[in-house]
Amino acid sequence: GDRTLYQALGGAEGVDAIVYDLIVRIADDERVVDRFHNVDINRFKSGLETYICSVSNGPCEYTGDSMQVVHAGHQYTDTEFNTIVELLIEAMEAQGVATPTQNRLLARLAQDYEDVVYH
Numbered sequence: 001g002d003r004t005l006y007q008a009l010g011g012a013e014g015v016d017a018i019v020y021d022l023i024v025r026i027a028d029d030e031r032v033v034d035r036f037h038n039v040d041i042n043r044f045k046s047g048l049e050t051y052i053c054s055v056s057n058g059p060c061e062y063t064g065d066s067m068q069v070v071h072a073g074h075q076y077t078d079t080e081f082n083t084i085v086e087l088l089i090e091a092m093e094a095q096g097v098a099t100p101t102q103n104r105l106l107a108r109l110a111q112d113y114e115d116v117v118y119h
């Protein structure tokens with residue numbers, strides 16, 4: 001329909017809540033928390049919010065570095081990628097996002113797999 005994925009995610013408020021919830025889960029997850037040790041978390045939060053807003057056809061334009069540049073040099077693994085996806089699903093679930101909506105967002109973010117993970 002005409003409803004964008006962004007609207008289905010709850011707009012700015014919804015995306016904000018999902019990203020906040022994701023960050024809390026990352027901070028509490030020993031599999032990935034060390035990867036975020038020196039990260040400016042406010043910058044990460046606003047960057048990820050804008051990115052999700054943009055890929056879900058919301059009224060935002062992500063102007064940060066490409067996913068390849070952002071994640072280069074860290075040799076992120078398949079397992080770490082899957083952990084972030086798992087935590088994002090949990091965050092969306094906690095925020096009451098419907099499963100088809102979750103899958104629409106995951107399908108778009110999955111396209112970044114090649115740029116995020118080290119080969």
Ligand code: HEM
Nearest residue numbers: 032035036039047048051064070076080081084109112116
């Ligand atoms: C679908 C997968 C992923 C997507 C779409 C994604 C997206 C993003 C975005 C949009 C940013 C903010 C960039 C900015 O505004 O500067 C970011 C930063 C970051 N991501 Fe990812 N990411 C993914 C997977 C991962 C994984 C698997 C890890 C490691 C476990 C990771 C670690 C980081 C870190 C540490 C930063 C902060 C970089 C910095 O500010 O120096 N990401 N990511």
